[in-house]
Amino acid sequence: xxxxxxxxxxxxxxxxxxxxxxxxxxxxxxxxxxxxxxxxxxxxxxxxxxxxxxxxxxxxxxxxxxxxxxxxxxxxxxxxxxxxxxxxxxxxxxxxxxxxxxxxxxxxxxxxxxxxxxxxxxxxxxxxxxxxxxxxxxxxxxxxxxxxxxxxxxxxxxxxxxxxxxxxxxxxxxxxxxxxxxxxxxxxxxxxxxxxxxxxxxxxxxxxxxxxxxxxxxxxxxxxxxxxxxxxxxxxxxxxxxxxxxxxxxxxxxxxxxxxxxxxxxxxxxxxxxxxx
Amino acid sequence: xxxxxxxxxxxxxxxxxxxxxxxxxxxxxxxxxxxxxxxxxxxxxxxxxxxxxxxxxxxxxxxxxxxxxxxxxxxxxxxxxxxxxxxxxxxxxxxxxxxxxxxxxxxxxxxxxxxxxxxxxxxxxxxxxxxxxxxxxxxxxxxxxxxxxxxxxxxxxxxxxx
Numbered sequence: 001x002x003x004x005x006x007x008x009x010x011x012x013x014x015x016x017x018x019x020x021x022x023x024x025x026x027x028x029x030x031x032x033x034x035x036x037x038x039x040x041x042x043x044x045x046x047x048x049x050x051x052x053x054x055x056x057x058x059x060x061x062x063x064x065x066x067x068x069x070x071x072x073x074x075x076x077x078x079x080x081x082x083x084x085x086x087x088x089x090x091x092x093x094x095x096x097x098x099x100x101x102x103x104x105x106x107x108x109x110x111x112x113x114x115x116x117x118x119x120x121x122x123x124x125x126x127x128x129x130x131x132x133x134x135x136x137x138x139x140x141x142x143x144x145x146x147x148x149x150x151x152x153x154x155x156x157x158x159x160x161x162x163x164x165x166x167x168x169x170x171x172x173x174x175x176x177x178x179x180x181x182x183x184x185x186x187x188x189x190x191x192x193x194x195x196x197x198x199x200x201x202x203x204x205x206x207x208x209x210x211x212x213x214x215x216x217x218x219x220x221x222x223x224x225x226x227x228x229x230x231x232x233x234x235x236x237x238x239x240x241x242x243x244x245x246x247x248x249x250x251x252x253x254x255x256x257x258x259x260x261x262x263x264x265x266x267x268x269x270x271x272x273x274x275x276x277x
Numbered sequence: 278x279x280x281x282x283x284x285x286x287x288x289x290x291x292x293x294x295x296x297x298x299x300x301x302x303x304x305x306x307x308x309x310x311x312x313x314x315x316x317x318x319x320x321x322x323x324x325x326x327x328x329x330x331x332x333x334x335x336x337x338x339x340x341x342x343x344x345x346x347x348x349x350x351x352x353x354x355x356x357x358x359x360x361x362x363x364x365x366x367x368x369x370x371x372x373x374x375x376x377x378x379x380x381x382x383x384x385x386x387x388x389x390x391x392x393x394x395x396x397x398x399x400x401x402x403x404x405x406x407x408x409x410x411x412x413x414x415x416x417x418x419x420x421x422x423x424x425x426x427x428x429x430x431x432x433x434x435x436x437x438x439x
Binding site for chain 2: 003006008029031037101103188
């Protein structure tokens, strides 16, 4: 690993100032399960690593009557096993527990999963379907970014220099949801395609991962579902709204087919009431 | 790059140690403390050969930076026996011949330890799921699951439940 300075600030202000001071060389560390591998492989070469785990306020899941808030350093097992998340958003809990191994999930964070901006981030599709909001701290103060505006491209987010995601907030929504992850093996694998389908009070919501440069919502398909369109029409619309590529895990053609299969099965599952509300 | 002092509890002993930041907890344990039980297999969180217990949770020591150990409680395979008596899990791995080359064993046992600490009486399925982050290329898992199962069975009798 190339040399770097390690910092463990105790406040967001301090962390943000360090980020600004080191510019492109500054890198935030949450769980580290992605960053450390990238540093070892020489893909990310920070001159400063800024560990957020010293900032106490980021380490909690908070909830009130309307929403649940996941802090930046909360790990994926904590998300997956949280009582309210399990009850209100079981598909989010399932997505969190589908990442890596138990050891990885004891370190990896939900916010880290989002900030990597991988097209196949498993926790991104449930949070997209839930219209989650990222709470951000930066040199110019605090702001909120709707998750739909957060992912810009592969490994690129709409964060500005010095900005830090404090956490992600989801509004409690009545409805049924399904998370599906298609991978070559059951554990410790990356998604070939992942999907969240949610039947909320105000209509259908559908999002996919690993079928475009960022996780995506499928608004046209959602509209067809809301109109009660025929299944065939819905499925071909879904395929028209994604742009998968060929890569080591799956071909474009296979992914397109799976987009249909996963949606069809998701609809069946929700119809049967198999998915929890 | 400046050296940092890291204070943590390693197998029950308080340690204060100077290290460069650009190395993993695994490297520090192996090279500075001569605790070579945890192994580097993949170095990327896929194989689990480097598993240690950090603050009660199984983690991949290859995915933790040395300075991140600050203030934590670390348990490794070296701390399991008291020097005379093996931990029931270690004994069970021997009794069930749950190893061949032994490379995955320390990580496998530490994962199993964290699992049993959390749930002393896991089912067969829970054990299989619990060790899914640990790869073994020799034995084929059956004996490993059996070994862990035998300790879970002892716990079940001990607890007088089920």
